[in-house]
Amino acid sequence: MRPGALPPFASVFAQRSKEIAVPEVTPAQKVVVLDFGAQYGQLIARRVRDLHVYSEIVPCDVTAAELAQTAPAAIILSGGPASVYADDAPTVDPAIFELGIPVLGFCYGQQIMAVTLGGEVGHTEAGEYGPAQLTRMGESRLLDATPGQQTVWMSHRDAVRRVPDGFVVTAATEACPVAAMECPERRLFATQFHPEVRHTPFGNAMLSNFLFGVCGLERTWTMDGIIDDAVAAIRSQVGSDRVILGLSGGVDSSVVAALCARAIGKQLTCVFVNHGLLRKDEPEQVEAVFSKQFDVDFVHVHAEQRYLELLAGVTDPEEKRRIIGEQFWKEFFAVAEQLDGVKFLAQGTIYPDIIESGVRKTGGKASTIKSHHNLIPFPDGVSFDLIEPLDHFFKDEVRALGTALGLPDPIVHRQPFPGPGLAIRIIGDVTAEKLGILKDADAIVREELDVYNERLFEETGERNGPHAVWQYFAVLPDIRSVGVMGDERTYARPVILRAVESSDAMTADWARLPYDVLARISSRIVAEVPGVNRVVYDITSKPPATIEWE
Structure with a gap:
């Protein structure tokens, strides 16, 4: 069916989606x-x-x-x-x-x-x-x-x-x-x-x-069996209809895209809204994977300039989130309007989302979806049935699925990344200059700590073993600091390094990085990123702090 005309978006985001029953497909054992x-x-x-x-x-x-x-x-x-x-x-x-x-x-x-x-x-x-x-x-x-x-x-x-x-x-x-x-x-x-x-x-x-x-059970919950069952369930649910997916580049939506691609191929349209707030080179990576590796229709929406205009002068982090979320669905549904025969919308809801939202699935009944972070606020006149093929899987299982489906490691093992992207790692208003500085500094942080983590893995055989860094990124504060470079006074921006050890983000401790690693990160950022003259390290645990700054 073709989505109807969209109402003004001022009221859309106060609505909740219509209650939709989700087909339940679980193993017999x-x-x-x-x-x-x-x-x-x-x-x-x-x-x-x-x-x-x-x-x-x-x-x-x-x-x-x-x-x-x-x-x-x-x-x-x-x-x-x-x-x-x-x-x-x-x-x-x-x-x-x-x-x-x-x-x-x-x-x-x-x-x-x-x-x-x-x-x-x-x-x-x-x-x-x-x-x-x-x-x-x-x-x-x-x-x-x-x-x-x-x-x-x-x-x-x-x-x-x-x-x-x-x-x-x-x-x-x-x-x-x-x-x-x-x-x-x-x-x-x-x-x-x-x-x-x-x-x-x-x-x-x-x-x-x-x-x-x-109990006399058998070890039947294997990755090959999981993929076969999920593909069969998607094919059965979709039939000859078409599916649309909002692709963020994160592991959950990427695995859904890969599963649907295997199940229904060109019946899937992936809509990638590029708001310009992803990390360096990530949009290009997403496009390369889903336009070349998988046989799906891929729509790359270049909305970078529109987002910059909307975020100009906005400093409150909650206002940033609201603007980014509203504009995402405007961009997404603008594409949906142009597609004929789309009956289903796929999304990357995973099992902890279901548990934490209190959805109950017992007694052979498929409960209606309640509020959780992936729930889409459909505008009046827009109607899709939901496909949530990951709603029975934990995060580590989703990553294993991604690897088995052929997704590259940078997507499968992507670090947690906020929905509003770099907009909430820039303290203060968002500008093209600040985005450029943060993307370049953050790329250096990730490159150096990727190497550090790989060295620890070779030594211990554990991906998240003792002293491994679980999440790491750069933050750009809304201040400048005095420095000296080439015998000249500078008044440039500092960059904050955030690196934590954790397993689930519920608690986290700052990573005790070796001094030589910290020194190399600092030296590279100051030397390679114009407009930065200082690097500082956040050594606060969670609690009392959070992992993100905003």
């Missing part, structure tokens, strides 16, 4: 994680997927009937911060334990299993936080082939005092007499410790014992 508010909830699902078994997270208040409709092969109960005896403590439907489906509980998951089935949980005299020495007690299907004495990761104050009828205690620590319990006949297992964290060295062995020994 899956593990569900009941989330009781655990800080490790997503980590549990990822660890299961690391073992090549598909898993997804559902709210802890899901009913047994809803679960039965989806026919999971196994259930894992996550940890959580509450006390099981608190008035507002999350509970679990007791009928879940009568479904005949194997259940494994961690921390709060063990406690809620115990009290639901007739056991007792109490408040211990001393909490247990961090590493603890675990001692196995007798036979255990869950702990099979793990050492009799081993280190596990604890984080609790409450603990099981009395196990339910039919359960046996299979492990203990000095402070926790019931560190693990199980009822093999009913295939119910639980631990007070956290097998899903790396600080429990034999945690993966325990998960493997449960998934493959107890």
